[in-house]
Amino acid sequence: MFIPIQRILVFLTANVLLMLADPFLAAGGAASVLDVPQVAINWTQTVFVSRSTPTLQVVVNPPLRRGSTIHDPVFAALHDLGAENVRYVPWLPYPRLAVAELEPPTATNTSWDFSLIDPMTIDFLDATKGHRTILNFSTMPAWLFKTPQPVTYPDDPNAPVWNYTQGTELKDPTLKELGDYYARLVSWYVRGGFTDELGVRHKSGHHYKIAWWEVLNETEAEHTTTPQQYTERYDAIVSAIHKVSPKTKFVGLAMAYADRFNYYEYFLDPKNHRPGIPLDMISYHFYAGPGSQANNPATWHFCEQADQFLATVRKIETIRKRLSPSTKTDTDELGVIAPDESWQNLPVYWNAAGAMYAYLYVELSKLGIENVGESQLVGYPTQFPSVSMVNWETGKPNARFRVLELLKHNFGPGDRLVATQLSSPEVAAQAYRTRAGRKLLLINKSDTSVSVNLPSEDAGARLDEVDTLTGENPPQSSTVSGTQVTLPPFAVAVIFTPNP
Numbered sequence: 001m002f003i004p005i006q007r008i009l010v011f012l013t014a015n016v017l018l019m020l021a022d023p024f025l026a027a028g029g030a031a032s033v034l035d036v037p038q039v040a041i042n043w044t045q046t047v048f049v050s051r052s053t054p055t056l057q058v059v060v061n062p063p064l065r066r067g068s069t070i071h072d073p074v075f076a077a078l079h080d081l082g083a084e085n086v087r088y089v090p091w092l093p094y095p096r097l098a099v100a101e102l103e104p105p106t107a108t109n110t111s112w113d114f115s116l117i118d119p120m121t122i123d124f125l126d127a128t129k130g131h132r133t134i135l136n137f138s139t140m141p142a143w144l145f146k147t148p149q150p151v152t153y154p155d156d157p158n159a160p161v162w163n164y165t166q167g168t169e170l171k172d173p174t175l176k177e178l179g180d181y182y183a184r185l186v187s188w189y190v191r192g193g194f195t196d197e198l199g200v201r202h203k204s205g206h207h208y209k210i211a212w213w214e215v216l217n218e219t220e221a222e223h224t225t226t227p228q229q230y231t232e233r234y235d236a237i238v239s240a241i242h243k244v245s246p247k248t249k250f251v252g253l254a255m256a257y258a259d260r261f262n263y264y265e266y267f268l269d270p271k272n273h274r275p276g277i278p279l280d281m282i283s284y285h286f287y288a289g290p291g292s293q294a295n296n297p298a299t300w301h302f303c304e305q306a307d308q309f310l311a312t313v314r315k316i317e318t319i320r321k322r323l324s325p326s327t328k329t330d331t332d333e334l335g336v337i338a339p340d341e342s343w344q345n346l347p348v349y350w351n352a353a354g355a356m357y358a359y360l361y362v363e364l365s366k367l368g369i370e371n372v373g374e375s376q377l378v379g380y381p382t383q384f385p386s387v388s389m390v391n392w393e394t395g396k397p398n399a400r401f402r403v404l405e406l407l408k409h410n411f412g413p414g415d416r417l418v419a420t421q422l423s424s425p426e427v428a429a430q431a432y433r434t435r436a437g438r439k440l441l442l443i444n445k446s447d448t449s450v451s452v453n454l455p456s457e458d459a460g461a462r463l464d465e466v467d468t469l470t471g472e473n474p475p476q477s478s479t480v481s482g483t484q485v486t487l488p489p490f491a492v493a494v495i496f497t498p499n500p
Contacts, residue, residue: 070395138217179240354403
């Protein structure tokens with residue numbers, strides 16, 4: 001389109017006069033020449049000191065078994081990431097990989113067997129050596145519950161079964177049987193073995209230190225557990241584990257539906273627990289969804305859904321601060337679950353889900369949440385492929401993993417969030433004073449490219465970015481040209497602001 005030079009001169013003159021009248025606009029504000037939003041930062045005004053650790057969860061499934069084509073690269077990626085408080089969850093679809101005593105003890109024998117459980121668990125503990133972890137053997141043996149018929153499970157450890165968690169009432173009303181199971185399970189890993197129900201010694205040779213143990217998972221769905229039942233089971237399990245691993249701390253609830261506020265009201269009230277039971281941390285989960293058009297990025301309003309979750313978090317925080325203010329919080333399953341597989345031919349999907357995680361990291365940091373956990377390391381067709389953080393065929397990290405990598409290597413507890421302003425519905429911005437210097441995190445929440453104007457001090461600064469061009473590769477580094485950057489769809493970028 002041809003534009004006469006006279007019109008250009010009139011346009012520029014009008015905007016220069018406007019900027020002279022408003023110093024903020026002269027600095028490149030929202031009504032600047034190109035109408036590009038301006039990032040404004042006050043590096044001397046700390047609004048919050050972060051307590052948030054960016055991390056992830058590892059869910060047990062067959063691709064993580066030794067001999068799998070992706071086993072080695074996936075565990076290598078986990079090791080190289082070096083994250084703290086990684087959550088490890090053997091869970092219900094694979095009883096042989098998750099339950100160490102699948103049959104009830106008899107007068108003559110027990111069924112304790114770690115031969116399928118140990119290899120993956122040891123590989124996880126080796127990959128995270130030197131870092132705190134959160135273990136959660138979430139699936140209780142089915143025989144602990146009253147059921148019309150004995151619960152069956154496949155002989156093939158790789159075959160999933162979705163009806164293993166049957167029954168709502170435990171056979172043993174004292175809960176000793178439940179506590180003993182978990183005490184023996186933990187002893188296997190921390191005390192070199194255990195003595196079973198018949199007095200037989202089982203030796204493992206393991207002497208790991210377990211920093212955190214999360215008690216069960218999404219129990220309001222599994223076994224339709226009430227707040228009262230969960231609290232009783234938590235107390236029984238914690239009491240038993242504490243005897244064999246006294247330095248271990250505990251995470252409670254692991255809610256599938258974070259807005260079940262009656263669970264927090266009951267569980268966080270110390271008077272509902274046995275004397276001396278610690279309430280170290282609670283956890284809950286959130287998954288966004290792409291809606292009915294999973295193959296249309298314009299409908300992926302993940303960050304808007306995240307805002308609704310954040311409103312729930314604020315309500316939970318009100319309850320926590322009132323009843324048990326010293327209890328910490330772990331949002332240990334954050335991701336996107338798609339209703340079908342139509343998104344799989346759109347690599348930008350991984351960027352969109354990664355951008356939502358980065359946005360949640362910023363906003364949850366402002367609320368003082370201690371752990372911000374992305375879900376999950378490996379998913380694959382039939383097993384929640386839309387939450388995978390790696391390519392399930394090659395084991396190479398995807399953009400979701402790369403976003404976590406970018407956050408982990410740049411931000412963490414102790415960072416100072418400083419006053420940051422950006423008038424843009426598409427881009428989230430937060431500046432940090434970190435141990436390594438001043439950094440600005442930018443997140444494009446939209447499916448279109450968006451430009452923003454930076455403070456003049458960022459001219460020539462280093463920029464690390466995960467976007468649609470980086471794909472499965474690590475964040476790319478470049479240099480800011482001038483004081484304006486254009487963020488590709490769902491890009492996550494860190495700008496290294498020079499120190500004054």
